[in-house]
Amino acid sequence: xxxxxxxxxxxxxxxxxxxxxxxxxxxxxxxxxxxxxxxxxxxxxxxxxxxxxxxxxxxxxxxxxxxxxxxxxxxxxxxxxxxxxxxxxxxxxxxxxxxxxxxxxxxxxxxxxxxxxxxxxxxxxxxxxxxxxxxxxxxxxxxxxxxxx
Numbered sequence: 001x002x003x004x005x006x007x008x009x010x011x012x013x014x015x016x017x018x019x020x021x022x023x024x025x026x027x028x029x030x031x032x033x034x035x036x037x038x039x040x041x042x043x044x045x046x047x048x049x050x051x052x053x054x055x056x057x058x059x060x061x062x063x064x065x066x067x068x069x070x071x072x073x074x075x076x077x078x079x080x081x082x083x084x085x086x087x088x089x090x091x092x093x094x095x096x097x098x099x100x101x102x103x104x105x106x107x108x109x110x111x112x113x114x115x116x117x118x119x120x121x122x123x124x125x126x127x128x129x130x131x132x133x134x135x136x137x138x139x140x141x142x143x144x145x146x147x148x149x
Contacts, residue, residue, distance in 0.1 A: 053119070062113060062126050064097065070117040074138075078127065083139045086114040 039049040073093055079085045082084055090103040090110035118138050121127045130137045 048132060063107075064110070065093075065113070070114055071121065073120065074114065074127075075116055078138065078140045083130075083137045085137055086111050086118055087134075089114045 003065075006129055032146075041077060042049050042052075072087055074084070077092065079086075087107070090107050093110055093114075094101045094103075094107060099106060118129075122129055126141055127138050128141050130139070
């Protein structure tokens with residue numbers, strides 16, 4: 001093969017990328033341990049860590065959803081059902097897109113994206129959040145007789 005410099009360059013690039021992934025995984029593990037320690041101290045002071053918004057966020061756009069689709073889905077289900085869970089929206093979306101809702105990895109990805117939209121709607125004063133953790137439910141603020149600002 002006459003293109004050995006191309007192969008050696010690609011090998012070098014692959015090694016560098018793989019090494020960066022290893023470094024980032026180590027950093028992620030360290031940050032996860034730090035977060036667990038901070039959360040434990042917050043709980044000692046009776047502060048629920050899940051109520052503290054994350055500064056970084058998962059982008060809502062993905063190959064599975066069009067622009068504004070997640071927010072529309074959330075609003076539609078809220079109007080239909082009154083109260084929803086993010087995972088319920090994810091399951092319906094997966095079924096409508098012909099995907100298997102039993103695919104945990106994909107369902108988790110969809111749920112996280114939907115939660116970003118629901119938190120944005122909460123900040124905008126459109127929805128109310130009730131509960132914590134996996135049991136959290138969402139409902140339209142207008143359902144309580146309140147108006148949107």
